[in-house]
Amino acid sequence: MASSRRGESLERAVEAIALVDHHVHGALAGDVSRREFEEMITESDRPVPSWMTFFDSQLGFAVLRHCAPVLGLDPHPEPDTYLARRNRLGADEVNRRLLTAGGVGHFLVETGHRGDEILDPARMAAVTGRPADEIVRLEAVAEAVAAEGVEAAGFAAAFETALWERSRTARGLKTVVAYRHGFDFEPGPPTLAEVTAAADRWLWRSEEAEKVRVDDPVLLRHLIWKGIERGLPLQFHAGYGDPDVDLRRSDPLLLRGLIELAEPRGVPFVLLHCYPFHRNAGFLAQAYPHVHFDVGLAVNHTGARSTAVVAESLETAPFAKILFSSDAWGPAELHHLGALLWRRAMTRVLSGFVADGEWSEAQAVRVATMIGAENARRVYGLGEAA
Template sequence: MDHHVHGALKDDVSQSVFETLITESDRAIPAWMSQFDSQVGFAIRRWCAPVLGLPRHAAAAEYMKARASLGTDEVNRRLLSGAGVGHFLVETGYRGDEILNPEQMGQSAGQRASEVVRLEAVAESIVESGVTAKSFPERYVQALANATTHAVGVKSIIAYRWGFDFEPARPAKVAVIEAARNWLEAFANGGPLKVEDPVLLRFFLWAGVDRGLPIQLHTGYGDPDLRLDRCNPLLLTPWIKLIEPASVDIMLLHCYPYHREAGYLAQVFPHVYFDVGLGVNYTGVQSEQILAESLELTPFSKLLFSSDAWGPAELHYLGSALWRQGMTNVLQRWVDAGDWSEDDAIRVVNMIATENATRVYKLAGGRS
């Protein structure tokens, strides 16, 4: 079960565009370099090329030629179904018009797919449809309830918009209204729709707590729109403590290079879980080390699998392939050394791959 993922591309793309989609950088790629000359690029040529009918390590130009010949629909079908993921939990808040929605993801993969709703996207949708500052708090809560009727969780990108060094307490309603007024006035005067006010971002988080669904939080590594030093999950500790009585589970996503810190939080707080999804794809063959480090402190019932793939279906496939290979290599060493039994290794793999997410998102009850 891929507990945090985005849709695969809808349309064909050129090699130049494809290369911009296999990096977290949002800057233009210099003419003298290729993103294929990176861990993720080498991993695509190693793992995905055979799925498209090519030999392992096929040249990048040959790979892209085969990709174009097959077409995006067939590439998606092969890679999504080949990933061996039985259930995708799809977060739909980022550039949704360019990617498959949850239903289309399920159809392409031949598997189940459920939706995770981005908290900030709900706010932006009601601003676009028209709202007053005074009515904003109530409108947001209602819009969130409507948007999550069939969702299995919510997600916040406060790490991108502000960072984790925010005031943890629930903001007062008057402060939310004032922040909404400033945002609405700025938007009416040509300002960005993107919400960056820390009061509003905290309000969304607390509304998510009130909704009661698991809350996913982007943590650590990402594009230059964030400040990585302000995305250390340890900065969330005061807020994590405040919401503990609400019994709402917090899902720390990706976490690299703070996966050890995330493992500590998952160990000491019953309602904190984490994954190393994005870090696995982008570290390629070195992801085995990250997977081993993710197993250091955390109880194995608190660790989940995700790919965080967005766009090229290669990233959906790689998230699974690299995780399987890395976990196999790490656990086999421990079994061979006599430190773990084979039965325990298999049991832990099943927990991380499927069982933990099934429990946390209450999927055994049929929510989808």
């Protein structure tokens, strides 16, 4: 009986944490069809085959189990029933219910991916009544500079000016070098001559197409090092993602050279998601003072198995180096599930430690609060919760 009461007490404490979602994207601004919704609950970028549904996945089942009650349905409805209810409520009401139900106290919103389809930080704050600050994507700034027109010789200076201005009120920066090239790049900063030559090649390609993504490893290195000079926390997508990423080249261990070169700068490096390399990320977080990590994206996509992923994230890294994120983009279901599944996983894992006598309940509550909110507040300079 005493053990049961302790478990309930820990669960209440974890539920009460005003989470800081330190890496998230905006919720959908409008309604979507079933096909569009299903394409947003998978990392695949291919059309959904006619003989299957992405509701038949850990994430799909989690939506039907945990989001349906928030929208006024019993758990486990049929997908068509769920989506019909979603459409009747409309995007504004769905966003209001699901975004507030997660209990997030602060959002750090990365705006570089399909930003015209989602709520920007100001609108996320308006819907939730919680602060929402921006994380600026380095590659998006470079591509905007190119789109505005710049000569190769002036690219480096133009990017630096744009980055400083674009991130004037941002809380952090992000790179998607894992998608554009992989982590197996030369770790040191390129010379100005190298940057100019690479910009010449890239801008020439840009003239031949409507838009060309920055994927030259020299330019990507330049963006990263300018980001380090900017001094804001720098996020790296690592591991699991859509097929645009070569998973073999997105193991964060490949960043070790860059991590060591950048260490004297003291700029926080935050490794995002990391699955299935989250244990490798835990090693890096233990070894290097400026490295932190999360398992954000994996929590949603592993659904009923997310407890195992969260447990593995707690194995070797100091608890002050682990952060919470959802990496939700689009459907507000992903924002809600990111928080709900993380809270459930932390409660189950930590309750086990307490029940086994390995941890005290006070230690468990303190660690959950660190990971859920306090670590991000320290890393990003957010101050105390309101």
